[in-house]
Amino acid sequence: MRRVAALLAAALLLAGVVGCGGGGAEPGAPVGATLVLDFTPNAVHSGIYAAKQQGYYDEAGIDLTIRQPGESTDAPKLLAAGRTDFAILDIHDLGIARERGLDLVGVMPLVQRPLAAVIAGDPSVHSPRDLQGHSVGVTGLPSDEAVVDSEVSADGGDPAKVGRVTIGFNAVSSLAAGKVDAATGFWNAEGVALEGQGVPIRIFKVNEYGAPPYPELILTTSGETLKRNPELVQSMVEATTRGYEFTVEHPSRALHDLTEAVPSLDRSEQHAQLKVLLPDLQPKPFSRPVLDEWEQWDLEHGLLERPIDVGAAFQLEP
Numbered sequence: 001m002r003r004v005a006a007l008l009a010a011a012l013l014l015a016g017v018v019g020c021g022g023g024g025a026e027p028g029a030p031v032g033a034t035l036v037l038d039f040t041p042n043a044v045h046s047g048i049y050a051a052k053q054q055g056y057y058d059e060a061g062i063d064l065t066i067r068q069p070g071e072s073t074d075a076p077k078l079l080a081a082g083r084t085d086f087a088i089l090d091i092h093d094l095g096i097a098r099e100r101g102l103d104l105v106g107v108m109p110l111v112q113r114p115l116a117a118v119i120a121g122d123p124s125v126h127s128p129r130d131l132q133g134h135s136v137g138v139t140g141l142p143s144d145e146a147v148v149d150s151e152v153s154a155d156g157g158d159p160a161k162v163g164r165v166t167i168g169f170n171a172v173s174s175l176a177a178g179k180v181d182a183a184t185g186f187w188n189a190e191g192v193a194l195e196g197q198g199v200p201i202r203i204f205k206v207n208e209y210g211a212p213p214y215p216e217l218i219l220t221t222s223g224e225t226l227k228r229n230p231e232l233v234q235s236m237v238e239a240t241t242r243g244y245e246f247t248v249e250h251p252s253r254a255l256h257d258l259t260e261a262v263p264s265l266d267r268s269e270q271h272a273q274l275k276v277l278l279p280d281l282q283p284k285p286f287s288r289p290v291l292d293e294w295e296q297w298d299l300e301h302g303l304l305e306r307p308i309d310v311g312a313a314f315q316l317e318p
Contacts, residue, residue, distance in 0.1 A: 051243025
């Protein structure tokens, strides 16, 4: 998710995370591998935990360790340094990492649509152009500015007429208390939480206002891992795909796998998140035309300073 972008400048590496794919295991023994998540485990990761709990990684010969990110976690640097084998990255963060010279490769999309949205609490805001003259809470990240600009422009408004208020990652509390008229957030997380609290809102998804339907979250590895151990990467993709197929076919069982592995999660909240996510968790390969459109959108909104090699940044089907 976009929270990883806030951590890209962190200098410390996640303690104890060591990539070990193919590291001298006995013949026929499972290969140890690590995966760093983009955020605290939640419904969007259901396919990963289902694959783990259902034994799909074991069957693929992978002894997978799933790590949650910490405040000092810089997943792109961990990947580039060989300190983890895989990570879940927001697509914008993958693009920025590539732009900065890190040889990272997206190998599988986890969710097929953007999760970013503008969430309006003011009843007079019926569409993004109505945000002119209103206050919109943003985290302070460039991606939030891009979402607001894209939506207002696509709806025929002037983004310069929208007031921006930096609220950090407090969209839920700020909207519930009426401190801002709208806020950027994720429709599957903040949107679900606000609806669960009974707060009247309207959700404007960015792919419905200017942005292409790019895949938000990407299973990513390093170019070195892909070159050195393509069998591990392929097995990881296949097992993870099975996990998401299982999630789509058996959401209740996948939710059980998630909450059993992470007991601190609120099952009812995760159930609500998974329900809205299911249509976009359908596992399928990358679409080159969509990725090209995503690159252009990021360039237009200043998230990328220059074009990247899309063919090298993503593992595309022949």
